Amino acid sequence: MNYCKKLKFVILLLFSILLVNCKQNTTKSVEEIAPQKEENQGPTTKNLLDEMDADKDGKLSNSEVKGPLLNDFSKIDKNNDRFLSKEELENAPRPERRAPNDINTVNNVQKDFDVTINVNPTLFIKESLLNEITQEERTLSNGTKALCYVITTASQPQEHKMGPWCPTHINDGNDKGGIWFKDGKVYDVDGHFIANLKEFYRDEEWALFREDGSIKVTKTQEECEGAAKPDVDEKYHNYCVECMPEYYREKQSTYIIPVKPLYLETSSKLGRDGIGIAFNGVNFEAPAPTHAILAAHTLAPLDDHGGHVNPHAGYHYHAVTGATKEIEQKDTHAPMLGYAMDGFGIYAHKDKNGNNYKDLDTCNGHYDDIRGYHYHAGDAGSNQILGCLHGVSGSISVKG
Numbered sequence: 001m002n003y004c005k006k007l008k009f010v011i012l013l014l015f016s017i018l019l020v021n022c023k024q025n026t027t028k029s030v031e032e033i034a035p036q037k038e039e040n041q042g043p044t045t046k047n048l049l050d051e052m053d054a055d056k057d058g059k060l061s062n063s064e065v066k067g068p069l070l071n072d073f074s075k076i077d078k079n080n081d082r083f084l085s086k087e088e089l090e091n092a093p094r095p096e097r098r099a100p101n102d103i104n105t106v107n108n109v110q111k112d113f114d115v116t117i118n119v120n121p122t123l124f125i126k127e128s129l130l131n132e133i134t135q136e137e138r139t140l141s142n143g144t145k146a147l148c149y150v151i152t153t154a155s156q157p158q159e160h161k162m163g164p165w166c167p168t169h170i171n172d173g174n175d176k177g178g179i180w181f182k183d184g185k186v187y188d189v190d191g192h193f194i195a196n197l198k199e200f201y202r203d204e205e206w207a208l209f210r211e212d213g214s215i216k217v218t219k220t221q222e223e224c225e226g227a228a229k230p231d232v233d234e235k236y237h238n239y240c241v242e243c244m245p246e247y248y249r250e251k252q253s254t255y256i257i258p259v260k261p262l263y264l265e266t267s268s269k270l271g272r273d274g275i276g277i278a279f280n281g282v283n284f285e286a287p288a289p290t291h292a293i294l295a296a297h298t299l300a301p302l303d304d305h306g307g308h309v310n311p312h313a314g315y316h317y318h319a320v321t322g323a324t325k326e327i328e329q330k331d332t333h334a335p336m337l338g339y340a341m342d343g344f345g346i347y348a349h350k351d352k353n354g355n356n357y358k359d360l361d362t363c364n365g366h367y368d369d370i371r372g373y374h375y376h377a378g379d380a381g382s383n384q385i386l387g388c389l390h391g392v393s394g395s396i397s398v399k400g
């Protein structure tokens with residue numbers, strides 16, 4: 001790598017990290033602290049300073065910096081005082097905003113298969129979309145520009161109702177609650193399940209119900225947001241967390257997905273902003289951060305369709321249960337469910353004969369001559385719709 005490339009890389013890395021940090025400073029849901037995502041974080045500006053600042057004066061002189069920073073020292077040193085301050089490092093020339101997992105795709109080699117299937121925008125359910133799908137040139141996760149589909153949705157399903165999630169009494173049947181998962185298995189969240197949590201998790205601190213058998217459920221937007229954030233408010237420990245879709249009706253999710261997917265030799269970790277989209281415009285999310293949820297003795301059940309609501313993304317899926325629009329295949333292959341953020345198709349877990357696919361890679365993907373490279377959603381109990389992304393990824397933004 002020459003110095004210029006190195007500098008670009010460092011700045012990209014730094015900027016990705018700044019983005020991550022900016023996001024963490026705002027009040028966001030517990031969804032965003034998924035343990036597997038923390039690995040994406042490298043040194044911050046502060047770490048860089050700590051590491052290079054030999055005389056500990058809080059800024060970097062040109063004798064303290066090396067390589068790319070030294071090479072572009074005068075450009076970054078805006079006030080020409082011959083020191084790089086924290087502000088100057090943070091304001092160093094930066095690329096366009098990109099997803100935090102970009103760093104995985106720098107210098108990644110593209111691979112062409114015999115068959116590559118372009119995204120088909122007509123497969124989406126029209127009523128789920130807020131605008132007509134348009135085509136625009138956009139910047140992808142590896143910094144290249146490509147023709148992309150811009151898909152704007154309210155992340156509300158057309159084919160099924162949302163909820164229920166939390167039962168309200170320990171005598172409630174499974175029609176009053178959703179599902180939860182542990183060790184690859186799906187469990188109905190009924191009254192008995194809530195009453196039995198101490199044994200289920202072998203942990204005496206579970207107490208989600210009161211003496212009269214009523215279950216502690218978040219009842220308002222304020223309560224759900226207090227319970228769904230990473231540092232769960234003490235008063236919502238031991239709560240069943242339920243955010244209602246109507247709290248977030250105004251949310252709009254915009255997906256940028258490349259028209260023609262590009263396969264990369266090296267896969268990239270799932271970003272924090274969704275891994276794909278179902279044909280009904282609902283977000284397929286990265287695994288639910290069960291460690292953070294359970295550490296506060298809270299449960300955030302999915303409904304029977306595999307979805308729940310968080311303050312950041314609105315309604316989204318962590319499990320595929322066959323509730324959404326499926327495109328049947330002419331052969332015995334599993335039906336298609338939607339698209340990943342890299343434009344490769346996502347298909348159901350099992351084929352028409354009920355068999356699992358045995359040849360999937362770590363992302364849950366494989367290739368065939370009809371569908372090209374594509375993914376198969378993980379089993380509903382796996383808390384993992386996809387394992388990673390093997391293509392150059394678009395992006396998603398949520399507003400409202």
Ligand SMILES: [Zn+2]
Pocket residue numbers: 031285288308309310316318
């Ligand atoms: Zn979630």
Ligand SMILES: [Zn+2]
Pocket residue numbers: 333347357366368374375376
């Ligand atoms: Zn397949």
